[in-house]
Amino acid sequence: MTTFEKVYEAVRLIPRGSVATYGQVAEALGNRRLSRVVGYALHVNPEPGVIPCHRVVRRDGAVSPAFAFGGANRQVELLRQEGVAFVDETHVDMAHHRVRALPLIV
DNA sequence: AACCTGACTCGCC
């Protein structure tokens, strides 16, 4: 399984109504330094409808400025539909919606 | 085939 496939696998496991940071996804792959690669993986192959990439945000809760589904605005909208709260227009309330732990992808 | 870059993050000045 390639690194990218692992990324998609991990992101798919993020429960509805929760968000994970790039770093958390990277940890699920066994190497937290892959955080940058995680972002790139989602960038090039979002697999629309299958991978909930809108549930992946930065460590500080900020949504991606380069979100591919119609802007960061669209990402915020999708999250709100799942019941995710925001501290401001672009920052997710990490204290309440960040996943506690992500399973390790082998 | 080597080099550059990109939805990131953390540790050291």
Add this chain to the structure above:
DNA sequence: AGGCGAGCCAGGT
């Protein structure tokens, strides 16, 4: 406390 460089992978030039 804020800025800078390093580490990781894949694809395009």
